[in-house]
Amino acid sequence: MIRIRTLAFLTLLALASPAQALKLIVWDRELQTKLGYGETSGGRMTVQLVQDYSGPVVALFSREEDEKARSLYPSLQSRYDGTLKAGQLTLDVQNTPVTLAKFLSGLKLNLVLQPVGQVFILPGLRSVTDPILNRTDPGGR
Secondary structure (H helix, E strand, C coil): CHHHHHHHHHHHHHHHCCCCCCEEEEEECCCCEEEEEEEEECCEEEEEEECCCEEEEEEEEECCHHHHHCCCCCCCCCEEEEEEECCEEEEEECCEEEEHHHHHHHCCCEEEEEEECCCEECCCCCCCCCCCCCCCCCCCC
């Protein structure tokens, strides 16, 4: 189910966004809460990550078609599992935890962090703690 969501999300991202550069979106494991965003410009990636979240995450990368055609970032996968703790993102790369800065340096990119204080929630998605979802009345009243 998560692979289908990821594929659908990446497809929408590719169709909806104009050609820019390598992008990163960090989500919680359920792909309901956006916890960070990043985009490259020149030889750096500027990333905004929430500071008040600790837990497992999914990091999704997307490349432009011309980046793929020029074989930029050939080892880059579109999805990495990881952990976000107090604004520090660590990715699981071949079963080894790697900080985002170290990961990006392997792609010849410098990391520029811009902290964000709040969690971004997509409209229409509810968290498990939402009182509407926890009701015992099947009619949702």
